[in-house]
Amino acid sequence: MADLGSRWTVAQVLALAPDSGSAKSARGLANPRTWSDLGSNESLVWGKCQGSARAPYQVTVDLNEPAFRCTCPSRKFPCKHGLALLLLWSANDGVVADLDTTEPFAADWAADRAARTKSAATGRTPDPEAQAKRLAERESLMSAGIDDFERWLHDIARQGLASVRRQPPGFWDAAGARLVDAQVPGLGERVRAMGSAVHARHDWAPHLLGELGRWYLAVNAWRRRAELDPAAMGDLRALLGWSRRTEEVRSGERLADRWHVVGLSQEEDERLLSQRTWLYGEHTKETVVLLDFAAAGMALTVSHVLGSVVDGEVALYPGGAPRRALFAGDEHKVAQGEGLPGATDVGAALDRAARWQAGNPWLRRVPMALTGMTVVPGDTPLLVDRNGAALTLAPDTDVWQLLALSGGHPIPVFGEWGGERFHPLSAEIDDRLVSV
Known part of the structure; x- marks a missing residue:
C-alpha cells in the first residue's frame, strides 16, 4: 500500500481501475469544473461530482485500504468517479486541499465503516441509532424519488399513451436514471426497458397501460408501507430494488428439502450477467428461485446442473410465492433427477x-x-x-x-x-x- 504521508502517483491510482474503460473515463472526469466540496485529510478524500442526475454524486475514498463509496448507480468497483477523485487528489496542485473539517457525508460514511469494523471484530451488534439514521436517510431519498416519479406518471396520463410512444429512448432512460439515483434501481430498470418495448411490441398500448398501473400501485404502496405485512413489503422491496443483506436472509425463515433443478435462465446486458435457477422441493412441493449475478464478461461463481437433485437447506427472502432463496449452508448433489416433477396441465x-x-x-x-x-x-x-x-x-x-x-x-x-x-x-x- 502506498505511504499515506504522500500523495499517490497517477499510475498507482489507475492500477485500481477495474478495466481500461473506467481508467479512460476517470481521466475525463478529473476536471475541477465538474467537482465541488473537495477536500482531504490523512485518511480520507472526498468531493461531489455533477453527473446526469440533478443532485451531484457524493464520492469518498478511504486511503487506508483503499475503500470507495459513491452514490452513482455504477456496478463497477471502484467507479470512474472514485478514480477521478483520486486523480485530482494525486495532482497535489491545491484543487484537493488538506482540510481540518470533513464534509458530513464523508465523515458519516467513515464513522459507519469504523463502527461496522469494530462490531465485526468484537462480535457486538451494530449501533441501533446509527442503523436507524441510515434507514431514515435511505427512505427519505427513496420517497423523494418516488414523488418525482409520480409526477412523471401524471404527465403521461395527461398527454396520453400515443404521445409517449413518439418519445425517444432518452425519455425512458432519463426517468429510469432518476429512480436509480434515488436508490430505486429495480423500478428504474423496468422503466428503462419500456423504452424499447413500446416500439418493439405490436400490443404496446395494453402492455404499457398495465405497467403504468403497476407502477402507480407501487407509488401508493410505498406511501402506505407501514401498513403492509412482511410478505407484501418483501415483494415491494424486490420491485423497487431495495436488496437485503445475505446475513439478514440467512437468519430468517429456512426450508430443507431435496431440490430438483428444473430450469435455468440467463440474461446479459453491457453491465451485468444474471441467472435464475428454479428449484422444486421434492417433499415440500415448493418452487423457489436462486438469483446469481456477475459483472459482464465474467463467469458466475455459482452454477447448478439442470436436472440434478440437491439436498440442502435454503433461506427464504420475505415475500409471496414463488419466493427467492439462497442456500443457507452446505449443499450436496445427491442424484440426477428423473423427469420433471410437479407438472400439471x-x-x-x-x-x-x-x-x-x-x-x-x-x-x-x-x-x-x-x-x-x-x-x-x-x-x-x-x-x-x-x-x-x-x-x-x-x-x-x-x-x-x-x-x-x-x-x-x-x-x-x-x-x-x-x-x-x-x-x-x-x-x-x-x-x-x-x-x-
Whole structure:
C-alpha cells in the first residue's frame, strides 16, 4: 500500500481501475469544473461530482485500504468517479486541499465503516441509532424519488399513451436514471426497458397501460408501507430494488428439502450477467428461485446442473410465492433427477399463477411445470395440452428445436409465464431434463 504521508502517483491510482474503460473515463472526469466540496485529510478524500442526475454524486475514498463509496448507480468497483477523485487528489496542485473539517457525508460514511469494523471484530451488534439514521436517510431519498416519479406518471396520463410512444429512448432512460439515483434501481430498470418495448411490441398500448398501473400501485404502496405485512413489503422491496443483506436472509425463515433443478435462465446486458435457477422441493412441493449475478464478461461463481437433485437447506427472502432463496449452508448433489416433477396441465398452472399474482401484482415471471404439451408451429406458435388449452410461446423460442426434441409427441415442459407468453426453459426427453 502506498505511504499515506504522500500523495499517490497517477499510475498507482489507475492500477485500481477495474478495466481500461473506467481508467479512460476517470481521466475525463478529473476536471475541477465538474467537482465541488473537495477536500482531504490523512485518511480520507472526498468531493461531489455533477453527473446526469440533478443532485451531484457524493464520492469518498478511504486511503487506508483503499475503500470507495459513491452514490452513482455504477456496478463497477471502484467507479470512474472514485478514480477521478483520486486523480485530482494525486495532482497535489491545491484543487484537493488538506482540510481540518470533513464534509458530513464523508465523515458519516467513515464513522459507519469504523463502527461496522469494530462490531465485526468484537462480535457486538451494530449501533441501533446509527442503523436507524441510515434507514431514515435511505427512505427519505427513496420517497423523494418516488414523488418525482409520480409526477412523471401524471404527465403521461395527461398527454396520453400515443404521445409517449413518439418519445425517444432518452425519455425512458432519463426517468429510469432518476429512480436509480434515488436508490430505486429495480423500478428504474423496468422503466428503462419500456423504452424499447413500446416500439418493439405490436400490443404496446395494453402492455404499457398495465405497467403504468403497476407502477402507480407501487407509488401508493410505498406511501402506505407501514401498513403492509412482511410478505407484501418483501415483494415491494424486490420491485423497487431495495436488496437485503445475505446475513439478514440467512437468519430468517429456512426450508430443507431435496431440490430438483428444473430450469435455468440467463440474461446479459453491457453491465451485468444474471441467472435464475428454479428449484422444486421434492417433499415440500415448493418452487423457489436462486438469483446469481456477475459483472459482464465474467463467469458466475455459482452454477447448478439442470436436472440434478440437491439436498440442502435454503433461506427464504420475505415475500409471496414463488419466493427467492439462497442456500443457507452446505449443499450436496445427491442424484440426477428423473423427469420433471410437479407438472400439471395448463388450467391448473394458470390457476396457481392467478393466485400468486393476486398476492404479488408486480410478479413478472411465474414458473410453470406443464405435462403433456404438444408444440404447434405457425405464425403464432403454441404449446397445447391434452385438454386443448394453449399457451402462446415467446417470440425468442426456438420452436423447431422444441418440435424436433419432442418428435411431435406430447412432452413435459418447464418455463416462465409472463402473463401473455410462455418462455420454455427445459423439456423432459427420455426421463431427463434438457435445456431448450
